[in-house]
Amino acid sequence: MxxxxxxxxxxxxxxxxxxxxxxxxxxxxxxxxxxxxxxxxxxxxxxxxxxxxxxxxxxxxxxxxxxxxxxxxxxxxxxSPGAERPLKKKEDFEKYVGEYVYMKLYEPVEGEKEFEGTLRSFHDEVAEIEIRIKTRRKTLEVPFNKIAKARLAVTFN
CATH class of the missing domain: 3.30.300.70 (RimP-like superfamily, N-terminal)
Incomplete structure (x- = not known):
């Protein structure tokens, strides 16, 4: 229904x-x-x-x-969707390259199912996100079909 x-x-x-x-x-x-x-x-x-x-x-x-x-x-x-606007369509990911995002996945990528970071690019149905692990930065490639939920995230630097 x-x-x-x-x-x-x-x-x-x-x-x-x-x-x-x-x-x-x-x-x-x-x-x-x-x-x-x-x-x-x-x-x-x-x-x-x-x-x-x-x-x-x-x-x-x-x-x-x-x-x-x-x-x-x-x-x-x-x-309005507010500051933490959901990213649902491929066009949303293309539009918000460079923004800080939260992602939850259907299955892990490099051992993680949930993370926040900067969306570096979106092409060929793959989101490239730069995450921070303590003082290191790491880039992950996440296939669009593995993304269960994504949204813009508010960060306090």
């Missing part, structure tokens, strides 16, 4: 986002306590503001009411 809700939501929100020159970052349909939340994360080149989130929320809510893909009560939340 939740995959269907996500798919329908993605289809409904895309034309709305095109009108605002915004992009869809992620759609999450999850239960917290006894309530269901449909969260839509959007962004654009110079950031998305609260007014634009409100416009998308209003228009998407109308479309969702028409399509009615959710068979239980839920809360719709349209917002």
């Amino acid at each position: 939740s995959q269907d809700v996500i798919k329908v939501t993605e289809q409904l929100v895309m034309p709305i986002l095109q009108d605002l020159n915004a992009e869809l970052v992620d759609v999450v349909f999850e239960k917290e306590g006894k309530n269901w939340f449909l969260r839509v994360f959007i962004d654009k080149e110079n950031g998305i503001d609260i007014e634009e989130c409100g416009i998308v929320s209003e228009k998407l809510s109308e479309k969702l009411d028409e399509e009615d893909p959710v068979d239980s009560p839920y809360f719709l939340d349209v917002s």
Whole structure:
């Protein structure tokens, strides 16, 4: 059910986002306590503001009411992905080369399944990430299909 809700939501929100020159970052349909939340994360080149989130929320809510893909009560939340924006698509990795990222893998690369570091490059479906081990720097090559979860990470130097 939740995959269907996500798919329908993605289809409904895309034309709305095109009108605002915004992009869809992620759609999450999850239960917290006894309530269901449909969260839509959007962004654009110079950031998305609260007014634009409100416009998308209003228009998407109308479309969702028409399509009615959710068979239980839920809360719709349209917002910016924030500082720790998820990296989902290959284009996200290409766009954020040079940024500090967090990655969690399906299977280990050089004995590690989770790490933070600087995304040095992304080409041929391989992310090259420079991590720090105490005082040493090490570069790892991570195939895109091994990445379970990735996001921008906040670092305090």
